[in-house]
Amino acid sequence: xxxxxxxxxxxxxxxxxxxxxxxxxxxxxxxxxxxxxxxxxxxxxxxxxxxxxxxxxxxxxxxxxxxxxxxxxxxxxxxxxxxxxxxxxxxxxxxxxxxxxxxxxxxxxxxxxxxxxxxxxxxxxxxxxxxxxxxxxxxxxxxxxxxxxxxxxxxxxxxxxxxxxxxxxxxxxxxxxxxxxxxxxxxxxxxxxxxxxxxxxxxxxxxxxxxxxxxxxxxxxxxxxxxxxxxxxxxxxxxxxxxxxxxxxxxxxxxxxx
Numbered sequence: 001x002x003x004x005x006x007x008x009x010x011x012x013x014x015x016x017x018x019x020x021x022x023x024x025x026x027x028x029x030x031x032x033x034x035x036x037x038x039x040x041x042x043x044x045x046x047x048x049x050x051x052x053x054x055x056x057x058x059x060x061x062x063x064x065x066x067x068x069x070x071x072x073x074x075x076x077x078x079x080x081x082x083x084x085x086x087x088x089x090x091x092x093x094x095x096x097x098x099x100x101x102x103x104x105x106x107x108x109x110x111x112x113x114x115x116x117x118x119x120x121x122x123x124x125x126x127x128x129x130x131x132x133x134x135x136x137x138x139x140x141x142x143x144x145x146x147x148x149x150x151x152x153x154x155x156x157x158x159x160x161x162x163x164x165x166x167x168x169x170x171x172x173x174x175x176x177x178x179x180x181x182x183x184x185x186x187x188x189x190x191x192x193x194x195x196x197x198x199x200x201x202x203x204x205x206x207x208x209x210x211x212x213x214x215x216x217x218x219x220x221x222x223x224x225x226x227x228x229x230x231x232x233x234x235x236x237x238x239x240x241x242x243x244x245x246x247x248x249x250x251x252x253x254x255x256x257x258x
Contacts, residue, residue, distance in 0.1 A: 024173035058159035061152035069118035072125035089138025089235035108223040124219030131240040142230040148207040178211035
């Protein structure tokens with residue numbers, strides 16, 4: 001398989017209409033159950049499709065220097081007492097990404113490759129941790145150190161390709177996969193990890209990925225590839241005072257889309 005530099009050059013003139021975009025399910029099954037580490041037509045076509053729409057700025061979102069992002073960790077009463085004060089959460093080291101060898105698999109990262117997972121809002125950062133009533137959460141504020149651009153995988157922002165329904169469906173399912181809960185991290189995260197790793201390596205101007213939160217409808221998570229792109233500001237402690245669940249009826253069409 002050609003190297004990434006040669007691969008990118010060959011894709012500049014690609015037309016999404018000429019790319020045989022697989023369904024997200026077929027791509028995910030191929031990656032998980034058949035071919036993880038070597039080249040294949042399925043992977044090549046997915047990469048070509050991503051390259052095309054990213055190069056046209058149809059999958060990007062700009063975050064200005066000085067923007068504040070939030071990162072949460074559950075914290076115990078004993079840990080709060082050890083901090084500098086009742087309103088102080090984890091310090092910069094404890095709030096940041098773990099060391100390489102302690103980095104576990106995540107939606108956007110493979111074990112051993114740390115990524116700074118943040119949220120655009122404080123509430124979203126808390127909700128992603130699923131605290132129970134009266135649990136404490138340490139929320140760290142991070143200031144974006146420079147203007148950055150991230151890949152935009154927010155469900156409401158799917159770019160429109162009227163003549164490529166396969167591409168539209170692929171993006172819809174891919175965006176959903178970045179937000180849905182998983183049951184087996186080693187397997188279920190593989191497709192989103194592949195996409196994230198490819199973007200991180202092949203598109204050096206992309207600093208991370210923004211995707212929808214399923215814990216806070218309307219909220220966004222932002223995974224930053226390089227922790228140095230953000231500066232730790234401070235941390236505070238919040239206590240979960242209420243947990244609320246809402247339910248609604250679903251129809252047959254919605255079930256088929258699950």
